[in-house]
Amino acid sequence: xxxxxxxxxxxxxxxxxxxxxxxxxxxxxxxxxxxxxxxxxxxxxxxxxxxxxxxxxxxxxxxxxxxxxxxxxxxxxxxxxxxxxxxxxxxxxxxxxxxxxxxxxxxxxxxxx
Amino acid sequence: xxxxxxxxxxxxxxxxxxxxxxxxxxxxxxxxxxxxxxxxxxxxxxxxxxxxxxxxxxxxxxxxxxxxxxxxxxxxxxxxxxxxxxxxxxxxxxxxxxxxxxxxxxxxxxxx
Numbered sequence: 001x002x003x004x005x006x007x008x009x010x011x012x013x014x015x016x017x018x019x020x021x022x023x024x025x026x027x028x029x030x031x032x033x034x035x036x037x038x039x040x041x042x043x044x045x046x047x048x049x050x051x052x053x054x055x056x057x058x059x060x061x062x063x064x065x066x067x068x069x070x071x072x073x074x075x076x077x078x079x080x081x082x083x084x085x086x087x088x089x090x091x092x093x094x095x096x097x098x099x100x101x102x103x104x105x106x107x108x109x110x111x112x113x
Numbered sequence: 114x115x116x117x118x119x120x121x122x123x124x125x126x127x128x129x130x131x132x133x134x135x136x137x138x139x140x141x142x143x144x145x146x147x148x149x150x151x152x153x154x155x156x157x158x159x160x161x162x163x164x165x166x167x168x169x170x171x172x173x174x175x176x177x178x179x180x181x182x183x184x185x186x187x188x189x190x191x192x193x194x195x196x197x198x199x200x201x202x203x204x205x206x207x208x209x210x211x212x213x214x215x216x217x218x219x220x221x222x223x224x225x
Contacts, residue, residue, distance in 0.1 A: 009153065032211040043117075043203060043216040044156075051211050090155065094211070100146060100171060101205075101214055105155035 002027050004093050006104035014112050019063075019078040021107050023091030026072065033074040034092040034101065035065055044090065050074060061085070086111045115140045119204050119217035126194055126224055134189045134220050136204035144207045145187040146171070146214070147179065149200040156203065162187055194224040 007022040025031060032051050036044040048059025055067045061084075065076045074091060091104040117138045126132055138145065146161035148171075158171030162181040176198055178190040187206075191198060201221050205214040 034213060036216075041219075043218045044205075044214075045216075046213045049213055092214075099210065100158050100161050101207075102158075103148075103156040105153060 002031065002093050002095060002102045004091050004102055004104035006089075006091050006107050008107050009105065010108045010110065012110040012112060013081045015083055016080050019076070019081045019085065019109065021076040021089050021091075021109065023065075023074045023076065023104060024072055025074065025091075025093045027093060027095065029095065030067075030069060031093045031095050033065075033067060034094075035059065035063070035074075035076050036090045036092060036103075037061075038088045038090065038106075040087075047076070047089075081109075081111045083111050083113065085109060115215065117204055117206055117215050117217040119202075119220050122218060122220060124220060124222050126222070128195055128224055129193050132191050132194060132222075134191075134202060134204075134222070136187045136189065136217060137185050138187075138204075138206040138215070139185065140206060140208070140215065141184065142206035142208050142215075143184070144209060145181065146205050147177070147187070147189045148203045148205065149173065150203060150219075151200050159189070159202075194222075196224045198222065199224050 003026045005024045034049045035047040048057045050067045058064045092101045147159040148156040157173045160179040162168045204217040207214040
């Protein structure tokens, strides 16, 4: 069964600093990978996805993620944090069939002025 | 506008009183699912459906029922709610394998 591990349930960064949220997956074949963001009292919104095209994926709001097969990782980064980035971020994986998305436990990002 | 609509957004009920949370999508997606979100546990899948009249258990199906009589609707039924079902529930839909899932705004359920 697939699984996703997000290292760090809470990450705190200063405004303008690099954001790095970690995600590792377990899958025997390269899966589809997703990052979602959840703002307070809202549903989940797709940030970006990897579906076996370019390994560096650019998403909305200046976020990007790099798929590294050798490390089974799909870490999310943003060069300069903004106050509006404060939210909960979820990494998710699915295999290549029409199968459920499996989510990590989430990482809450705080941005300090 | 493409969307997944859940109702109600907030619900407080008493133990044992049957309730239904509705979910509807207007994107003609074949795949729909229900998740519950609890602090520190992320999103866990309750049930999913790959097409009309096809449903299957997710990771935490106990105490829940679903039905998929029409492509656009996927209600979640709690026949006899208990306090441990107090949670934030999300409905999601997607077109197929490898595609993104679209989420509803969530239903915050409290069972007292």
